[in-house]
Amino acid sequence: MVETDYYELLGVERTADDRTIKLAYRKMAMECHPDRHGGCTEQEAKFKALNEAYDCLKDPQKRAAYDRFGKAAFQNGAGGGDPFGGGANFDGGFSDIFSSIFGEFMDQRGARQNAARGADLRYDLELSLEEAFTGKQASIEIETLQACEPCGGDGSRGESKPQRCGTCGGAGKVRAQQGFFVVERGCPTCYGHGVTIADPCPQCDGEGRTLKRRQLSINVPSGVDEGTRIRVSGEGEAGVRGAGPGDLYLFVHLKRHPLFSREGTTLVAECPISFTTAALGGSITVPGIDGAEIEIKIPAGIQSGDTLRQRGAGMSVLNGRGRGDLISRILVETPTKLTAKQKELLCQFRETETGEECPASKGFFSRIKSAMG
Known part of the structure; x- marks a missing residue:
């Protein structure tokens, strides 16, 4: 999946304030308005993309969702995680996205509920204009958390295996009554993982993953532009204790061409x-x-x-x-x-x-x- 980053499209930093984003949008929208280019389909497509980007970034809630999950935040039923952090499922629609953003409770050790899925990773890929024209099989090297080999990723030593947490019953969270409200928090025993390990693997300290460097070969399609985002599914960080991995996101940057x-x-x-x-x-x-x-x-x-x-x-x-x-x-x-x-x-x-x-x-x-x- 290839898509253009909204901030790159408008030519602003991710930390830009509302006024800067508005001014950038007005300037670029005026330059590529279809009426100024005789109905050019290419300019019309760019104009529509600019409007889509500004419609998202001018709204504080939409922008918060986009900053965390990318365009996946607005695709109903789209699974997976955000391009810069942990994982989340969006099967429940847009309202669940904001629940995922603002409804996460932290236990005393800072462990996030359901934080098993591996984090997504970002890699900035620099290409020449010729490479963007032809496409490229790019070889990249990244340092990331991968499944621990001695324990097979489950975090336990030798023949011992993780056991379902007796406090939360494997749910990773517990509920407590506070007046009229029921508050859900991360389990204080398993710290949100749903299992406990009696004999942790000494290599990974029971987490099921270790930091390693690895080489990846990525197929970059022809025609990519500055700011194009390429998603490589399953090539992010390994999940905790055998959980699913995150994704890798490549952001394309083009070198200046002499001609x-x-x-x-x-x-x-x-x-x-x-x-x-x-x-x-x-x-x-x-x-x-x-x-x-x-x-x-x-x-x-x-x-x-x-x-x-x-x-x-x-x-x-x-x-x-x-x-x-x-x-x-x-x-x-x-x-x-x-x-x-x-x-x-x-x-x-x-x-x-x-x-x-x-x-x-x-x-x-x-x-x-x-x-x-």
């Missing part, structure tokens, strides 16, 4: 050309993101800042087929080092100018002359 900047699936390259090429026309060749050379035809009379589009020469479409476009932004360069011969030729050209060669300049100076009366 291209990226706008979704569109690549933008700034291409300087000589003023003679701009005046007479011609062609230039640039290397494509796929390694193939791309010839760009320059029409005569092109102006600095004009753009040329090559269809299908941009980035791969994430989870889809096809490619975006390549936009070449033309920058007309004025020569700074001229030979005597070149200066002579330019002087001859200037003597033949009528003003019709550069209509924008002619119109500008005409307006100035009229304004000064």
